[in-house]
Amino acid sequence: xxxxxxxxxxxxxxxxxxxxxxxxxxxxxxxxxxxxxxxxxxxxxxxxxxxxxxxxxxxxxxxxxxxxxxxxxxxxxxxxxxxxxxxxxxxxxxxxxxxxxxxxxxxxxxxxxxxxxxxxxxxxxxxxxxxxxxxxxxxxxxxxxxxxxxxxxxxxxxxxxxxxxxxxxxxxxxxxxxxxxxxxxxxxxxxxxxxxxxxxxxxxxxxxxxxxxxxxxxxxxxxxxxxxxxxxxxxxxxxxxxxxxxxxxxxxxxxxxxxxxxxxxxxxxxxxxxxxxxxxxxxxxxxxxxxxxxxxxxxxxxxxxxxxxxxxxxxxxxx
Numbered sequence: 001x002x003x004x005x006x007x008x009x010x011x012x013x014x015x016x017x018x019x020x021x022x023x024x025x026x027x028x029x030x031x032x033x034x035x036x037x038x039x040x041x042x043x044x045x046x047x048x049x050x051x052x053x054x055x056x057x058x059x060x061x062x063x064x065x066x067x068x069x070x071x072x073x074x075x076x077x078x079x080x081x082x083x084x085x086x087x088x089x090x091x092x093x094x095x096x097x098x099x100x101x102x103x104x105x106x107x108x109x110x111x112x113x114x115x116x117x118x119x120x121x122x123x124x125x126x127x128x129x130x131x132x133x134x135x136x137x138x139x140x141x142x143x144x145x146x147x148x149x150x151x152x153x154x155x156x157x158x159x160x161x162x163x164x165x166x167x168x169x170x171x172x173x174x175x176x177x178x179x180x181x182x183x184x185x186x187x188x189x190x191x192x193x194x195x196x197x198x199x200x201x202x203x204x205x206x207x208x209x210x211x212x213x214x215x216x217x218x219x220x221x222x223x224x225x226x227x228x229x230x231x232x233x234x235x236x237x238x239x240x241x242x243x244x245x246x247x248x249x250x251x252x253x254x255x256x257x258x259x260x261x262x263x264x265x266x267x268x269x270x271x272x273x274x275x276x277x278x279x280x281x282x283x284x285x286x287x288x289x290x291x292x293x294x295x296x297x298x299x300x301x302x303x304x305x306x307x308x309x310x311x312x313x314x315x316x317x318x319x
Contacts, residue, residue, distance in 0.1 A: 006064045007308040009089035048101040058095040063088040065149035065224035072137040080133040081220045108208035126219040128251035137201040155226040156204045160277035166284045167298040171195040185272040189265035197231035198255040206242035233262035
């Protein structure tokens with residue numbers, strides 16, 4: 001399975017027959033005129049067909065990850081869905097996304113309305129199903145570099161402000177950076193054989209309002225801004241460091257390599273990474289691949305790919 005090229009502007013699936021997707025000029029001049037860090041709404045409000053999301057705090061990675069989730073879940077015939085993306089672009093550091101309108105309520109709303117623990121458990125199991133299906137998304141050989149789905153730096157709850165401090169060309173560089181920081185902060189755990197773990201589509205922002213559930217209990221995953229391709233221990237870490245209010249890990253499928261589990265080491269390093277984010281960043285710049293030239297080259301390659309000038313930087317998978 002190959003992934004599409006996420007050029008800006010991105011033109012996704014065709015709308016239903018007789019329906020017109022709002023044009024760039026309409027979005028900029030009429031529909032989305034109000035400046036905002038982040039907002040979303042149904043459109044048109046009377047009979048919604050689209051969900052429009054825009055703002056400086058809406059990231060291009062959300063476009064890329066949502067398209068991958070929509071296509072991949074559809075191709076494998078999953079019961080779980082992601083909203084289709086019709087159109088997306090960025091203008092003056094503001095990202096605009098026109099996506100499919102999904103009826104229903106968020107899992108957070110369903111939990112508030114639930115009258116008993118058994119009903120809440122059904123909702124949590126729906127979230128677990130959605131995550132399990134996302135974890136089954138096949139990762140192309142060309143996308144095995146640890147990174148956001150867009151190719152940018154990893155977006156994951158392990159890092160301060162949900163964002164890695166540098167690009168990694170391969171998994172070994174990520175392992176070396178974490179281990180060097182574990183040593184610097186005098187922690188006892190170490191990462192081992194991270195490159196032997198499966199690379200997984202990871203939605204690390206685990207929050208009930210990031211899942212829609214309709215009246216027939218069908219679940220749709222939404223809000224993919226913090227989705228990345230990472231080793232499976234990062235997925236297991238996200239199932240511990242969450243905002244769900246309930247432990248769903250018993251119901252979530254995570255692909256693993258037998259005998260390899262680095263979750264404990266990630267738990268040991270998580271506090272120091274957040275508290276000492278500047279030290280973690282400085283250390284990363286001194287390690288292989290963290291030099292300014294390499295980082296700038298990766299960033300430039302991603303910019304060219306987004307403009308349609310060249311293929312995206314894929315890096316090398318550590319063996």
